[in-house]
Amino acid sequence: DAEITQSPRHKITETGRQVTLACHQTWNHNNMFWYRQDLGHGLRLIHYSYGVHDTNKGEVSDGYSVSRSNTEDLPLTLESAASSQTSVYFCASSAGPGGYNEQFFGPGTRLTVL
Amino acid sequence: SQQGEEDPQALSIQEGENATMNCSYKTSINNLQWYRQNSGRGLVHLILIRSNEREKHSGRLRVTLDTSKKSSSLLITASRAADTASYFCATDAGGGNKLTFGTGTQLKVEL
Numbered sequence: 001d002a003e004i005t006q007s008p009r010h011k012i013t014e015t016g017r018q019v020t021l022a023c024h025q026t027w028n029h030n031n032m033f034w035y036r037q038d039l040g041h042g043l044r045l046i047h048y049s050y051g052v053h054d055t056n057k058g059e060v061s062d063g064y065s066v067s068r069s070n071t072e073d074l075p076l077t078l079e080s081a082a083s084s085q086t087s088v089y090f091c092a093s094s095a096g097p098g099g100y101n102e103q104f105f106g107p108g109t110r111l112t113v114l
Numbered sequence: 115s116q117q118g119e120e121d122p123q124a125l126s127i128q129e130g131e132n133a134t135m136n137c138s139y140k141t142s143i144n145n146l147q148w149y150r151q152n153s154g155r156g157l158v159h160l161i162l163i164r165s166n167e168r169e170k171h172s173g174r175l176r177v178t179l180d181t182s183k184k185s186s187s188l189l190i191t192a193s194r195a196a197d198t199a200s201y202f203c204a205t206d207a208g209g210g211n212k213l214t215f216g217t218g219t220q221l222k223v224e225l
Contacts (some may be wrong), residue, residue: 031211042202043157043215050210058212090156094211100145100164101211105156 002027006091006106014114019078021109023091030096032074033103034058034066036087043090049074050097081113120203120219128224133190135219137203138183144206146179147213148188151200160188160201193223 004025013019025032030051035043045058047066055066063085065077078085088110092103121136137146145164149157163170163179163186170177176189190197200220204213 033212035215040217042217043204045212045214048212059214092157096211098210100162100206102147102159102162103157103211103213105149105158107156108154 004091004093004104004106006089006109008109009107010110012112012114013081015081015083017081019081019111021076021078021089021091021111023074023076023106024072025091025093025104025106026072027093027095027104028071029093029104030071031094031101031103032068033092033094034064034074034076035090035092036060036085037090037108038087046076046089047074078111081111083113085111086113087111120201120216122219123217124220124222126222126224127193129193129195131193131223133193133197133221133223135188135201135203135221137186137188137216139186139203139205139214139216140184141205141207142181144208146177146186147204147206148175148177148186149202149204149215151202151218153199157202190221193221195223195225197221198223 007022033048034046049068091106094101094103147162148160151157174191179186200218202218204215
């Protein structure tokens with residue numbers, strides 16, 4: 001069955017370190033998204049991609065970057081981790097382009113920045 | 115900024131009762147979607163309603179959309195303990211499937 005996976009599931013890092021969170025989907029979806037979820041804020045969009053070599057900034061993109069070298073993967077990099085980036089991160093994918101499409105979510109990565 | 119705001123923030127009901135959650139949003143939309151999140155898990159899509167639709171059903175779920183009031187409601191009928199979860203509305207303003215989520219309603223269904 002097609003799925004979307006994230007790794008690691010839990011990560012503890014120190015302030016200033018570079019961290020990369022992996023997202024892999026086997027739906028063959030064009031669209032991929034990264035969100036962070038914090039209490040009181042719901043999910044907020046960090047970056048998204050509509051296809052290979054396409055990346056776009058979302059609502060809370062400062063301090064994060066993504067690259068899309070193939071259809072299946074959209075890794076999220078925290079260039080220099082900050083305590084404010086302690087959060088739960090979700091990756092999602094959807095068919096595209098355009099149309100009325102649901103998003104399929106990964107299980108999430110809980111990141112703690114000390 | 116959040117596009118959608120859910121109301122109430124928390125809801126506790128008895129098994130068998132109906133649960134109603136409301137969502138308000140700020141800008142015009144292409145479609146609105148509802149998702150469920152069980153504790154510690156990813157979100158699961160429940161239902162999508164297009165901007166030109168007023169009501170949609172899926173099993174025990176009923177969603178309404180009033181674009182003039184920029185609001186939507188999710189009704190879960192005959193609730194079960196397994197319905198205990200957080201429920202989020204999400205709006206797609208531009209049709210590019212870029213969603214903006216609300217802050218969610220925490221539903222607890224007690225036996």
